[in-house]
Amino acid sequence: xxxxxxxxxLLFIVLFTSFHPSLQENTLHLSFPLTSVPLSETSASKARYxxxxxxxxxxxGAASAEGSSPPFGYxxxxxxKYSMALIVSLPIGTxxxxxxxxxxxxxxxxxxxxxxxxxxxxxxxxxxDPSLSSSFSVLPCNHPLxxxxxxxxxxxxxxxxxxxxxxxxxxxxxxxxxGNLVREKFTFSTSQTTPPLILGCAxxxxxxxxxxxxxxxxxSFISQAKVPKFSYCVPPRQGGRGDTSGRFHLxxxxxxxxxxxxxxxxxxxxxxxxxxxxxxxxxxLAGIKIGxxxxxxxxxxxxxxxxxxxxxxIDSGTQYTFLVDAAYGKVREEVVRLVGPKMxxxxxxxxxxxxxxxxxxxxIGRSIGDMALEFEKGVEILIKKERVLDEVxxxxxxxxxxxxxxxxxxxxxxxxxxxxxxxxxxDIKNRQIGFGVAxxxxxx
Numbered sequence: 145x146x147x148x149x150x151x152x153x154l155l156f157i158v159l160f161t162s163f164h165p166s167l168q169e170n171t172l173h174l175s176f177p178l179t180s181v182p183l184s185e186t187s188a189s190k191a192r193y194x195x196x197x198x199x200x201x202x203x204x205g206a207a208s209a210e211g212s213s214p215p216f217g218y219x220x221x222x223x224x225k226y227s228m229a230l231i232v233s234l235p236i237g238t239x240x241x242x243x244x245x246x247x248x249x250x251x252x253x254x255x256x257x258x259x260x261x262x263x264x265x266x267x268x269x270x271x272x273d274p275s276l277s278s279s280f281s282v283l284p285c286n287h288p289l290x291x292x293x294x295x296x297x298x299x300x301x302x303x304x305x306x307x308x309x310x311x312x313x314x315x316x317x318x319x320x321x322x323g324n325l326v327r328e329k330f331t332f333s334t335s336q337t338t339p340p341l342i343l344g345c346a347x348x349x350x351x352x353x354x355x356x357x358x359x360x361x362x363x364s365f366i367s368q369a370k371v372p373k374f375s376y377c378v379p380p381r382q383g384g385r386g387d388t389s390g391r392f393h394l395x396x397x398x399x400x401x402x403x404x405x406x407x408x409x410x411x412x413x414x415x416x417x418x419x420x421x422x423x424x425x426x427x428x429l430a431g432i433k434i435g436x437x438x439x440x441x442x443x444x445x446x447x448x449x450x451x452x453x454x455x456x457x458i459d460s461g462t463q464y465t466f467l468v469d470a471a472y473g474k475v476r477e478e479v480v481r482l483v484g485p486k487m488x489x490x491x492x493x494x495x496x497x498x499x500x501x502x503x504x505x506x507x508i509g510r511s512i513g514d515m516a517l518e519f520e521k522g523v524e525i526l527i528k529k530e531r532v533l534d535e536v537x538x539x540x541x542x543x544x545x546x547x548x549x550x551x552x553x554x555x556x557x558x559x560x561x562x563x564x565x566x567x568x569x570x571d572i573k574n575r576q577i578g579f580g581v582a583x584x585x586x587x588x
Contacts, residue, residue, distance in 0.1 A: 219395035220332060228463050230376055230560065231353060232392050237277030240331040244270055245356040247376065247392060248461035249425055249570065250557075252361030253313055255321055255344030256354040270353075272345070274326070279340065283309040283325040289342065290325065301325065311344055321355075323347040330369070341368045358460070358570070361423040366572060371395065375569035376460065377584035378560055380531065390584050399567055403578030404523045410575070411448065419554040420452025425570060427577060428520055429456040429556060432471065434478045435513030445470035446556055453554035458568065458577060462559035464497065464534070465517075466548040471556065475545055483511045493536045496546035505533050505541040512543070517558065523579060527562055534561060 222232045230247040236256065243256045257271040274280045283290060290301045290309035304310040304324070312322040324347070327340035342363055346354070357364045358374065366374060377391040397403075409426045429446035432439050445468055448455040454468055467475065479499050480487065486508055492498045501508050515527040533541040544561045548554065567580035 219393065221394075222392045223389040228560070230378065230390065230392065230460050232356070234356070235331050236272060236328055238279040238329060238331055238337075239277075241272055241276065242270070243272055244353040246353060246461060247356050247358060248459075249358045250457070250459035250461045251355060252357045252359050252364045252423060253311075253344050254341070254355055254357045254363075254365050255313070255323070255346050258323060258326075258345035258347060274345065277328065279327075279329045279331075281327045281340070282345070283327065283342070285309055287325070313344060321346045338369045341365065355461075359423045359425070360572070364423075366570075372573040373397075373569060373571040375400075375567055375578070377567045377582055378563045378565070379584040380564045397567065397569055399580055399582065400569060400578060402582075403567060403569055403580040404521070405571070405576045405578045406519045406521065406523050408575045408577060417450070417452040420448050420455055421457070421555070424455065424457040424459070424555075425577060426455055426457050427558075429517060429558075430520060431518040432475060433514075433516040433518065434475070435482070437478070438518075439474045439478055441471050441474045451554070454556065455554075456556040456558070458558050458563075458570075460560050460563070460568075462557050463561055464544045464546050464559045465562050466496070466546045466551065466553060466555075466557045466559070468548050468554065468556055472545070472547045475543075479512060479543060482513075483508050486511075488540070491540075492550075493540065493542050494546075496550040497536070497542040497544070498547070499543035499545070500536070500540055501533070501542070502538075502540050505535070506530070508541070509533055517562065525558070525562060525566065525579065526581075531564065 222234075231244055232247060233242045233244050235241070236243045245254070245256065258274055259271040285303035285307050287309055290303070302310045309325045310322070311325050312320060321344060323345045326343055326345040328343055328345075329340055330338040358366055361367060365371070371394050373395065375393045375397045379390045406427055409428055411420070411422070411426075426448075430443060432441060445454055446456045454470075466472075476499060483501070486501050486503050488500045488502055491500050493500055509529040509532045512529060512532050514529050515532055517525040517527070519525075532543060534544040535541050544559075548556065565582060565584050567578070567582050567584075569578035569580070571578060
């Protein structure tokens with residue numbers, strides 16, 4: 145995800161409404177029912193389509209940034225309102241302050257908005273006030289992470305005027321988040337907290353919400369907190385709006401017995417070239433079907449070549465699905481064959497979606513038929529004909545697949561639009577991803 149997700153014009157923040165801990169089989173289960181309010185237009189307009197994988201390529205592999213710490217000994221469950229982002233509210237600090245964060249499997253560094261309240265300048269209402277937390281600390285300049293050659297940041301970390309560690313983190317659309325690197329706890333209850341984790345405390349950012357970095361990098365939330373697996377269930381959008389709740393789990397998922405698993409792919413260090421993201425959740429896409437017809441796409445289009453181009457990854461922070469030209473061309477060719485005369489000529493939405501229509505979306509979807517993304521072992525993501533198109537505004541509907549190269553990306557990215565009504569589980573310990581068909585509008 146670049147900036148606060150590669151989303152669209154409608155985003156929803158999730159806020160606390162109540163807190164319900166319960167004990168089950170010696171494991172603490174936490175549930176936070178949430179409600180939604182609209183994000184600022186400024187934030188949404190900067191968060192359109194760019195993939196989060198561009199936030200930072202390279203960096204260290206999955207490892208703890210602060211030495212050894214106990215693994216998560218509990219399960220956390222939360223609901224979220226889905227429009228184009230998976231935004232949850234997490235309890236950070238001591239005592240906890242609710243912070244809205246985008247669940248982003250395509251980036252590493254987690255960060256929050258930090259502002260000290262003062263009479264002279266009113267901070268954003270949902271920002272974090274460090275002065276109110278007894279567990280907050282700022283990394284000094286002599287910390288090992290505050291070195292010019294640390295590969296986890298797009299710009300070298302530096303010492304600010306107060307001799308504190310300053311970071312700058314650029315996303316692909318040019319959005320900048322910068323501030324101090326800090327340590328802070330996630331406080332799920334008085335007895336259940338994470339160790340102090342390294343976060344960005346952003347003093348300068350145009351975004352209204354932070355990022356929960358969930359990739360395989362050593363500074364990601366899951367690596368530092370030693371979360372063995374996590375999952376989410378994205379509900380279908382109703383009439384183009386995010387007015388139904390999905391589910392977010394840290395730890396074990398009681399529905400996992402219904403999941404089908406595919407393996408995460410690994411690659412030698414020699415193949416980690418400029419176009420390759422070694423910290424992403426890379427999967428082996430095997431093919432694409434439209435209307436039951438398997439398209440003539442070489443499997444090589446879905447695997448990284450010598451330059452790293454062609455990597456296929458699952459990204460919760462990207463809205464749509466994007467394909468490299470070798471695959472996109474075949475998809476577009478088939479769509480043109482089926483409904484070409486109804487397509488808007490010369491129309492491109494957001495610089496990347498060019499299979500668009502202003503006719504009857506239901507009829508066009510039926511003409512295209514179901515789509516399917518095929519993986520190993522017969523596992524597939526089925527995209528029903530009713531969800532092949534997405535409304536982008538003004539009565540225009542587009543096939544929710546774009547060309548990666550139009551974004552300057554050399555990868556295939558499966559975005560959250562094509563993860564609707566699916567449990568998607570990231571099992572870090574066993575290096576696999578599970579899919580489970582579900583009704584994600586239910587509290588499961």
